[in-house]
Amino acid sequence: MDFEVFLDLKFHDIPNTTAMAVKAAAELGVWMVNVHCSGGLRMMAACRETLAGMAGPAPLLIGVTVLTSMEQDDLAGIGLDVAPQEQVLRLAGLAAQAGLDGLVCSAQEAVPLKAQFPALQLVTPGIRPAGSAQDDQRRILTPAQAMAAGSDYLVIGRPISQAADPASALASVVAELA
Numbered sequence: 001m002d003f004e005v006f007l008d009l010k011f012h013d014i015p016n017t018t019a020m021a022v023k024a025a026a027e028l029g030v031w032m033v034n035v036h037c038s039g040g041l042r043m044m045a046a047c048r049e050t051l052a053g054m055a056g057p058a059p060l061l062i063g064v065t066v067l068t069s070m071e072q073d074d075l076a077g078i079g080l081d082v083a084p085q086e087q088v089l090r091l092a093g094l095a096a097q098a099g100l101d102g103l104v105c106s107a108q109e110a111v112p113l114k115a116q117f118p119a120l121q122l123v124t125p126g127i128r129p130a131g132s133a134q135d136d137q138r139r140i141l142t143p144a145q146a147m148a149a150g151s152d153y154l155v156i157g158r159p160i161s162q163a164a165d166p167a168s169a170l171a172s173v174v175a176e177l178a
């Protein structure tokens with residue numbers, strides 16, 4: 001099979017440790033790797049610089065903003081008295097400054113992100129086809145809504161993997177997007 005690997009390990013550590021993790025991922029030949037933007041500007045910049053110093057094609061370096069399972073109450077619980085979108089835009093600014101290639105965010109934030117950071121590619125989990133269970137996700141959109149908002153990559157897990165007929169569930173998503 002011919003496919004590319006998105007190594008979705010969401011590295012979150014001090015700059016040196018995170019950069020070494022990203023370097024190891026690049027040496028494995030993955031297509032995309034991600035780190036938590038909340039690790040800060042210096043951490044993301046260290047990852048970018050480490051990849052830039054390596055020979056060969058680098059993986060796309062993506063920053064996780066605010067997990068799509070979190071809403072305003074969850075942010076308040078960890079001491080962040082801001083709306084999710086405000087925190088996402090703040091972290092996106094740091095990611096852009098560090099030279100990252102894109103963001104993991106909710107598609108609910110895609111419109112303002114594309115307006116302010118058009119060069120960043122948007123990887124959006126929290127995708128829920130109409131009628132499917134929300135599960136633990138909170139900031140959700142349907143596949144068609146997400147594409148219309150400006151998502152570059154849709155991440156769809158349980159609505160397909162846990163469906164009685166996963167192939168049919170996938171076909172329905174594809175048909176919705178056609």
Ligand SMILES: O=c1ccn([C@@H]2O[C@H](COP(=O)(O)O)[C@@H](O)[C@H]2O)c(=O)[nH]1
Pocket residue numbers: 064066067068069104105125126127135137155156157158159
């Ligand atoms: O903010 C985030 C970041 C990553 N994820 C990951 O995406 C999939 C979503 O799976 P579903 O079954 O469609 O909910 C899962 O692997 C998460 O770890 C995310 O959901 N939100």
